[in-house]
Amino acid sequence: MLLFNLIFAQTFLKLPDYSLVHDDNQSTIQAYKYKKRERYVSSLPCLVLNTNFFTRPKENLADQKLVYNNLFRRFLNKFWQQTIVLSVPTKISEKYIAELNSLNLVKHKVSQKKFLSQFSKSLIKGSIESSLASHLYHDQRPSSILYVWKKVFNLKKMINCNLLRLNTSKKSLREIKKQLEGNLRISNLPLFIIANHLDQMVIAEPPELSNVSKGIIDVSSQNFNLRPCFEGWFFINFQDAEEYLQHIKKQYGITDTSHKLQVFICNLETFYKLSRNSRDEVNFRLVPDLHEIGQLVNKYSSYRNVEFNKDQKYGKDYFQGQPIYVIKDSSPDYYYMITPDKNQIKYKPVFTNYETAIYSWNNFVKKQKYYKVSKYPELIVYNLEDFLQEQISNPNHNQLPFLLIPSKSSYEFTKNSQIRKVRTVASTYFSYLKLWTKRIFWSLTSRQPQDW
Numbered sequence: 001m002l003l004f005n006l007i008f009a010q011t012f013l014k015l016p017d018y019s020l021v022h023d024d025n026q027s028t029i030q031a032y033k034y035k036k037r038e039r040y041v042s043s044l045p046c047l048v049l050n051t052n053f054f055t056r057p058k059e060n061l062a063d064q065k066l067v068y069n070n071l072f073r074r075f076l077n078k079f080w081q082q083t084i085v086l087s088v089p090t091k092i093s094e095k096y097i098a099e100l101n102s103l104n105l106v107k108h109k110v111s112q113k114k115f116l117s118q119f120s121k122s123l124i125k126g127s128i129e130s131s132l133a134s135h136l137y138h139d140q141r142p143s144s145i146l147y148v149w150k151k152v153f154n155l156k157k158m159i160n161c162n163l164l165r166l167n168t169s170k171k172s173l174r175e176i177k178k179q180l181e182g183n184l185r186i187s188n189l190p191l192f193i194i195a196n197h198l199d200q201m202v203i204a205e206p207p208e209l210s211n212v213s214k215g216i217i218d219v220s221s222q223n224f225n226l227r228p229c230f231e232g233w234f235f236i237n238f239q240d241a242e243e244y245l246q247h248i249k250k251q252y253g254i255t256d257t258s259h260k261l262q263v264f265i266c267n268l269e270t271f272y273k274l275s276r277n278s279r280d281e282v283n284f285r286l287v288p289d290l291h292e293i294g295q296l297v298n299k300y301s302s303y304r305n306v307e308f309n310k311d312q313k314y315g316k317d318y319f320q321g322q323p324i325y326v327i328k329d330s331s332p333d334y335y336y337m338i339t340p341d342k343n344q345i346k347y348k349p350v351f352t353n354y355e356t357a358i359y360s361w362n363n364f365v366k367k368q369k370y371y372k373v374s375k376y377p378e379l380i381v382y383n384l385e386d387f388l389q390e391q392i393s394n395p396n397h398n399q400l401p402f403l404l405i406p407s408k409s410s411y412e413f414t415k416n417s418q419i420r421k422v423r424t425v426a427s428t429y430f431s432y433l434k435l436w437t438k439r440i441f442w443s444l445t446s447r448q449p450q451d452w
Contacts, residue, residue, distance in 0.1 A: 079151050084119065087144035122149060173392070179401070180391050184269040186338065187404035189352070190414045191234040191271055191286075192241035194248065195264035202248070202261065203230045203282060230282045234271045236322050236352060237289040238263060238413045265414055268404065272388070286385065288322035289407070292353055296323050296381070300354050305374075309382040321383025324404075325351040327361065328378035334364055336403050348400040352384070353407035360405065 076082075087093075122128050129148045194202040235241040241263045248254065254261060275284045297319055300306050307328070313320040327334050327349065336347045351357035361377045384404075391402075406414075 081151060082149040084147040084149060085144050086147070119147075119149065123147075127151075176392055176395050180388065181269060181272065183347075183391075183401050183403070184267070184272055186347070187268065187402075189268040189404040189406055190238075190410055191236065191266050191268055192238045193232070193234055193264050193266060194241065194245050195262060197260040197262075199264055201232055201264070203232050205230055232274070232282060232284040233287050234266070234284065235287045236410075237291060237407075238410055240287060240290055265417055286322060288319075288384075289352065292323055292407070293319045296354065300381075303376075305376045305378050306354075307378065307380055309380055311386065312382055319383075321385045322352065323354075324382050324384050324387055325354055325357045325379045326382065327357070328380055334361070334377075335400060338403070346400050347403035349405050350387070350402045351405045353405075354379070356405060356407050359408070 119128070127150060129150070130145060196202065233244070235244070245261060245263060248261065271284060271286060278284055297314070297317065301308075301314070308314060334349070336349055338345055338347055349357075349360065351360070357379060358376065362375055365373045365375060
């Protein structure tokens with residue numbers, strides 16, 4: 001199990017016996033002996049050499065001079081990056097092994113076991129990239145598997161963690177996430193997914209994985225840190241969800257009688273929790289409002305009252321993420337007052353639709369008799385994904401909590417859907433009550449017992 005998933009390689013890819021090559025010490029060989037089995041290797045030579053050898057002809061491998069290690073190479077291999085190759089043994093490689101053995105360059109077994117243990121742990125954590133991903137979609141059997149062990153990845157992770165701790169010195173990370181979940185819960189921003197008759201979410205499978213064995217995908221996604229195999233889509237705009245639903249029905253020939261697929265309403269808090277706790281095999285994505293992006297790029301971006309955040313990526317024909325609009329600090333202050341638990345709290349509105357932002361602002365202006373306020377407020381445009389991420393990484397303790405405001409069309413669709421659902425439940429309840437009333441009445445008036 002610890003030796004680079006050899007069981008996976010031999011069981012699913014049907015590869016022959018392997019030898020391990022890495023460049024930690026370019027002049028060392030170690031051979032591991034195992035008891036002979038029907039499917040597994042009987043010996044595993046471990047070649048340690050320079051990666052430049054991979055570009056040379058295999059026939060000249062035994063004739064090449066050894067590249068001895070030095071301080072600089074050891075430093076790079078230990079702290080920056082290390083390359084490991086799992087390759088097929090040949091007569092030439094066996095001859096090369098014999099020459100190295102004659103030079104007495106074999107490492108101690110304890111050191112080799114330590115290396116294998118560290119490698120296996122990093123492989124499971126996802127710190128190692130593998131070339132096996134490029135062979136999953138082809139019938140050709142690879143002669144070698146290349147592993148790139150990026151040691152600097154862990155260093156960056158440590159630096160980011162330290163910076164995050166510095167930014168959250170006053171509040172713990174747990175408290176900040178709890179506060180964010182509270183804002184999402186109060187906002188209750190509606191999202192739309194495709195669900196079946198049991199209200200279970202429909203998960204999409206990428207088309208390029210349809211011809212690949214499920215067993216290979218399950219093992220590779222766990223051990224080789226490949227991208228997720230399945231995707232769950234959450235739509236900001238219900239019309240995009242409806243269009244996707246019709247596409248599914250047309251693509252797979254689904255009828256309403258055989259499979260009752262529907263647009264199911266959830267909220268952003270559900271998406272946030274699923275994204276944090278999801279397995280590696282499933283990736284949940286937030287699909288932005290495509291109509292709103294088109295309007296923003298082609299129309300709203302030229303307005304004088306619209307200003308883009310300095311970190312926002314956008315252009316004439318693209319925009320990163322779901323657009324949000326925040327009213328720039330102005331006089332008088334514009335905020336929403338909510339009273340949870342009998343405590344009045346001010347919330348800063350964050351709009352997901354430009355027209356909704358203008359409409360809400362105009363209603364606010366009508367109530368301001370003592371201020372001369374423009375009908376078009378200055379809006380800062382950003383994307384929802386990065387905005388939520390900044391709430392955790394760079395929290396502003398003096399800033400008001402935010403409240404996400406959906407578009408008017410999404411609000412009306414959600415409201416009408418809830419009314420229809422209540423009517424459906426009520427109709428089902430009264431039908432059920434009517435049936436039982438008839439049965440009770442029949443049992444009281446008939447000599448024969450009612451067969452329930």
